[in-house]
Amino acid sequence: MAMKSKTAKQKIKKPWGGRFSGGTSQAVEAFSESISFDKRLWKYDIEGSIAHAGMLGKQGIIPKKDAKLIVKGLMRIATRIAEGGFVFREELEDIHMNIEAALIEETGEAGKKLHTARSRNDQVALDLRLYLRSEVKETIGLVGGLKAALVDLAQRHREIIMPGYTHLQRAQPVLLAHHLLAYAEMMDRDAERLLESLKRINVLPLGACALAGTSLPIDRLYVAELLGFDAVSANSMDSVSDRDFVLEFLSDAAILMMHLSRLSEEVVLWSTEEFSFIGLPDAFATGSSIMPQKKNPDVAELARGKTGRVYGNLMGMLTVMKALPLTYNRDLQEDKELLFDTVDTVKSVLDVLAQMLPVINFRTERLEETAGEGFSTATDMAEYLVKKGMPFREAHGVVGRAVLYASQKGKRLEDISLDEYKGLFSGLFDKDVFQVLSPRASVAAKKSLGGTAPSEVARRMAAHKKEKEKKKKDKKGK
Numbered sequence: 001m002a003m004k005s006k007t008a009k010q011k012i013k014k015p016w017g018g019r020f021s022g023g024t025s026q027a028v029e030a031f032s033e034s035i036s037f038d039k040r041l042w043k044y045d046i047e048g049s050i051a052h053a054g055m056l057g058k059q060g061i062i063p064k065k066d067a068k069l070i071v072k073g074l075m076r077i078a079t080r081i082a083e084g085g086f087v088f089r090e091e092l093e094d095i096h097m098n099i100e101a102a103l104i105e106e107t108g109e110a111g112k113k114l115h116t117a118r119s120r121n122d123q124v125a126l127d128l129r130l131y132l133r134s135e136v137k138e139t140i141g142l143v144g145g146l147k148a149a150l151v152d153l154a155q156r157h158r159e160i161i162m163p164g165y166t167h168l169q170r171a172q173p174v175l176l177a178h179h180l181l182a183y184a185e186m187m188d189r190d191a192e193r194l195l196e197s198l199k200r201i202n203v204l205p206l207g208a209c210a211l212a213g214t215s216l217p218i219d220r221l222y223v224a225e226l227l228g229f230d231a232v233s234a235n236s237m238d239s240v241s242d243r244d245f246v247l248e249f250l251s252d253a254a255i256l257m258m259h260l261s262r263l264s265e266e267v268v269l270w271s272t273e274e275f276s277f278i279g280l281p282d283a284f285a286t287g288s289s290i291m292p293q294k295k296n297p298d299v300a301e302l303a304r305g306k307t308g309r310v311y312g313n314l315m316g317m318l319t320v321m322k323a324l325p326l327t328y329n330r331d332l333q334e335d336k337e338l339l340f341d342t343v344d345t346v347k348s349v350l351d352v353l354a355q356m357l358p359v360i361n362f363r364t365e366r367l368e369e370t371a372g373e374g375f376s377t378a379t380d381m382a383e384y385l386v387k388k389g390m391p392f393r394e395a396h397g398v399v400g401r402a403v404l405y406a407s408q409k410g411k412r413l414e415d416i417s418l419d420e421y422k423g424l425f426s427g428l429f430d431k432d433v434f435q436v437l438s439p440r441a442s443v444a445a446k447k448s449l450g451g452t453a454p455s456e457v458a459r460r461m462a463a464h465k466k467e468k469e470k471k472k473k474d475k476k477g478k
């Protein structure tokens, strides 16, 4: 039996309904609507419309009194939305038409003039830029918060030594603070990337109209000034058809989440019985529904896992954009859910990690104890021989043989006697060799710029703190 497609009840006339004699299929309405998710742009849509109406009035494109009525009407609508008294209608497709229709209901003839010299194509690009500008700033703040938690944690554990790893095998002793501050450096670069992207986000697309600009005497520079944009887009076709600013954020977010997933992975590893480096407080762990003894690091696992959707959103958006001909295509509506999901995900992960880090309980004895295991100061012994005049490659071989000898005897390097060192390995050994073998001496000696010596780590920590103070001052000064 052939199905007849149902058409929606045309209670509300579509703003674009003029050239149509029939209604839209209900299936199409449900399929193409974006109001269910783009309603979160309402504040920016209204902010943009207020600036646009002001410009139309100033330019004499619409009467000044109409511009005033529009602005007042939009403000009333904003209050209604904020208070939850606004009904969003699917048949009006998206946030732009929902608000415009409400404005016309509210102000009559005046409201019908708002969409002069504007298209939803430049309007949606504007809303998205305003939204992202605000979210990027908030995300930068959250990255700063997580960084502050890392610096604080490093400061509190500045004396503690732990094993540093390569290939997940114990490699050389390092300061726990040095390890934590490695993530602080990553957070700095993530914040910097986001900050730099603002330059490209903060460009006004409005005035591009559908794709070609307009014959009406608009003043785009004025709108840019009202909305706090640094620049006005230079090409109307580019303005409505590209979303590279969204892609840039999704890329920056993917890199940021990659960093957070590494930190999370270490929290997971360190909390295992096998590592036993940290304990998680009850508030940040969860249990098992069957195994009564379990205490699981679910927060870190979820943070690690959510990296997948953030990568996915980037790939999704790259794929939406790929080979899209100029200019606007409805495909672009797919940008929003991907962007919103990444914004929400990244913010929630940053927030929860910043809350969890300060309450992680480091098992400092275990960290110190394991720092010296696994011949972790063998490189220090090789550098000792270098200082006595032996070429490094030769010293590497000598110490390698000493490690083999000690491990076969089930001993540590410091348990081999000076006579054995001298007789079996090299005449350059002296009793001062034993001084370089402790993890604390090893760490203290790594004074090269950016190394793990307490003096170097303290220098970097001070720089982080100074920077934070400076940011605080700059914020106050503004």
Ligand code: ARG
Pocket: 034, 038, 093, 094, 120, 121, 124, 328, 330, 332, 333, 334
């Ligand atoms: N909801 C649309 C979007 O998100 C707004 C722009 C619609 N433009 C159009 N020509 N249908 O992209």
